[in-house]
Amino acid sequence: MGNIKKELGDLFRSLSVASTIALSIVFSIFAGVLAGYWLDVKVFDGKTYPWLTLLFLLFGIGGGIKNFFIMTKRFSKEANRDEGPSGEGAQKGE
């Protein structure tokens, strides 16, 4: 009984992390583009039009990649932990 409960918990946790990876990438890119567009059009009155949008698009992509790395690290940490103490030891070295 306890084993099933633990497995179900692990499954749900993996599901939650895995489904978050994609969404957090998409939304941080989206937020970057929107912020850049808002700065261009509303704050600087369209004088700087394509440049701030492009710059903030890059920032957004960077943020997305960063979220991706954090989540993937977490995911592999959880996968390693199930395999025993060797995974824990490898994590300590970071």
Added chain:
Amino acid sequence: MEHPLLFLSIILDALGLPAHGGQSVLAQALAPHMQYSYLAMGICVVLALLATRQLEMIPKGVQNLMEMFVKWVEDFIDEQTHDKRKTLIILPTMATFMLYILVGNYMGLIPGFMSPTANLNVTLGCTAISIALYHILGIRFHGFGYIKHFMGPIPWMAPMMFPIEIFSHIGRILSLSIRLFGNMVSKEILLGLLFMLAGPYLAPLPIMFLGVLVCLLQAFIFFVLSIVYSVEAMAEGH
């Protein structure tokens, strides 16, 4: 989407209060999602009161249920933090999130009720609490040095890393709130559509079954991600 039949709205209508949204403050405070949000809060509070009214050494009834729930949440957070003190700091907020969102999600499956979480304002409010909480925890645990979390490992890259970090945090806010909202509202719309198209032939039943799973999963995801972000903010720097 306007719900066809909402019990609380009908009751408020009978009392002569504005129950379908509007511009005045009272109408906004009594909009349908707010009514059901109050109901979910009420259920959580009543559960907590029932559980703690007569504490016994050998628990039974509601106390047993709530003790099981709190114990499960505590163990779950403990697995992530490995530190009893940190666990006890975030335990009340996280348990409340789980209970409130779970009750709110499942409420939508009962005819005549709607999920308060099927409204972006409610989920954005929950997310705002969660995000503010982990930044406050970060400042509390690291003091002013918390800003180093935003600067990346290499000093000369800090001006570039700072906006990147800002957008990764904004992405978290959006993904946390819009996911919960999107899942709940899609379930409601799908149920409504199927009910209108082929209601008498049990067509919404499979979606209802899916809804039971999705409700649990989404509440759990919100809960897990709040814990993950808080733990990450409390952990030592990169």
